[in-house]
Amino acid sequence: MEQRVFGKTGITVPVVGMGTWQTFDVRGALVEERRLVTDAAFETGATFFDSSPMYGQAERVLGSTLEGRRDGAIVATKVWTADDGEAGNQIARALEYFGGTVDLYQVHNLVAWRKRLDQLERLKAEGTVRAIGLSHYSATAFDELRRAMEDRRVGAIQIPYNPHQRDVEASILPAAADLGLGVIVMRPFGEGSLLRKTIPASALTPLAPFGITSWPQALLKWILSDARCHVAIPATSRVDHLRANAAAGIPPWLGPAERAYIARLAR
Numbered sequence: 024m025e026q027r028v029f030g031k032t033g034i035t036v037p038v039v040g041m042g043t044w045q046t047f048d049v050r051g052a053l054v055e056e057r058r059l060v061t062d063a064a065f066e067t068g069a070t071f072f073d074s075s076p077m078y079g080q081a082e083r084v085l086g087s088t089l090e091g092r093r094d095g096a097i098v099a100t101k102v103w104t105a106d107d108g109e110a111g112n113q114i115a116r117a118l119e120y121f122g123g124t125v126d127l128y129q130v131h132n133l134v135a136w137r138k139r140l141d142q143l144e145r146l147k148a149e150g151t152v153r154a155i156g157l158s159h160y161s162a163t164a165f166d167e168l169r170r171a172m173e174d175r176r177v178g179a180i181q182i183p184y185n186p187h188q189r190d191v192e193a194s195i196l197p198a199a200a201d202l203g204l205g206v207i208v209m210r211p212f213g214e215g216s217l218l219r220k221t222i223p224a225s226a227l228t229p230l231a232p233f234g235i236t237s238w239p240q241a242l243l244k245w246i247l248s249d250a251r252c253h254v255a256i257p258a259t260s261r262v263d264h265l266r267a268n269a270a271a272g273i274p275p276w277l278g279p280a281e282r283a284y285i286a287r288l289a290r
Contacts, residue, residue, distance in 0.1 A: 024068040024272035027253045029205035032154035032178040034126060036097055038247050039272035040064075040071025041265065042209065042258035048079035054087060056260070061088035063262045065095065067269035073181070073207065073256045075101040075131055076113045086120030093122040099181075099207065101131035101158060102139055110135075110142060118151060127179055127205075129156035133167055140176050147176075154178040160209065162190040169194055172202055179205035184246055186289035187213045196251045208246050208255040217242055222288055229284065233275055238288075239264075243271035245285045248278075 029036045041064050047057055064070055072089070074082045082100060089096050098121050104110050117125055128146065130139040136157060146152040156179035159168050172180060172195075180199055182191050188210065199206050212218050222238040235241045239257070246255050257268050277285070 024269060025247075025274055029154070029253050030179060030199070031203035032127070032205050034097065034154060034205070036071050036205070036254045037068050037272060038254055039069045039243065039269050040073060040097075040207075040254045040256045041069055041268075042256040043072065043074045043081040043085050044078050044258050046258045046260040047074070047081035047084045049084060050080060054084050057084055058088040059262050060260060060265050061085070063265045064269070065092065067266055069265065069269040069272070070095060071097045071099065071254050071256065073099045073209075075103060076116070077101070077103050077131060082117055082120050086122075089121070097126045098124075099127035099129060099156070100125055101129040102143070103131035103134055105135040105138075107138065107142075110139060114142070114146065124151050124153070126153045127156050128152045128154075129158045129179070129181060132159050133157060133164060133171060136171055140174060144176050154205070156180060156205070156207075158182070158207075158209070162188075165190060165195055169198055172198055172204060177202075177204065179207065181207040181209055183210040184208045184249075184252065185211050185213050185217060185242060186245060186286045187217060196249070200251045206252050206254075208252050211243055211246055211255045211257050212239065217289060220289065226288055230277075230281060233277055233281065234270065234273055236270075237267060240267060240271040241285050241288070243268060244277055245282055247272065248276040248282055 024037045026035050100117050130136045143155045158181035
């Protein structure tokens with residue numbers, strides 16, 4: 024799988040990682056099933072993992088599946104509260120789950136982002152956080168996100184991007200490139216809406232030279248062929264889906280004509 028330098032953070036990341044929203048919010052025997060998904064992530068090189076305290080049990084479950092191999096993973100998580108005390112609690116729990124360090128700590132949905140950046144900057148100085156980021160899922164917040172990206176402490180952003188959600192192309196992606204920020208792409212499948220489209224196998228035949236054998240792979244390649252995007256994080260609870268997603272991280276990349284073709288299929 025291709026690796027990219029994650030903007031000015033200097034961290035090298037695989038271009039396909041794994042989100043944990045909904046899929047890792049489990050208990051009991053299902054935790055062992057998720058361990059198999061994490062196993063497959065390590066086997067394929069998809070070792071960038073993203074979580075949040077907003078995702079129920081996901082941080083705890085992800086941490087348990089990383090036991091004994093935390094050093095081989097790049098862990099991104101988030102802090103999500105305007106309350107300083109609760110922010111401290113969320114951070115303390117995450118550090119416990121992830122072996123005392125978080126590679127990328129993000130301010131989830133820009134909640135109290137100025138205060139949280141101050142807090143995360145102190146953790147970075149202590150060495151428990153390697154890089155600091157911001158996230159938001161809604162285009163209505165992109166003006167504020169654009170302003171927050173100018174803060175020198177911000178090293179990365181997480182945004183939605185797919186053929187149906189292209190708002191970030193107007194200013195967010197150009198600014199991220201200019202500022203040297205890492206870019207994580209959430210919702211590569213439009214929260215599943217793009218996967219509900221019926222795309223005949225014959226429509227994918229022109230994309231075979233790019234290693235594309237399925238519609239989900241086409242969508243991931245569409246994103247990753249934009250060099251401003253460093254890592255896409257589809258969430259899955261299935262080993263076969265994880266392996267197929269990871270295969271999309273292998274070059275060659277699409278040109279403008281192929282990206283336009285996939286965008287037309289998505290419409």
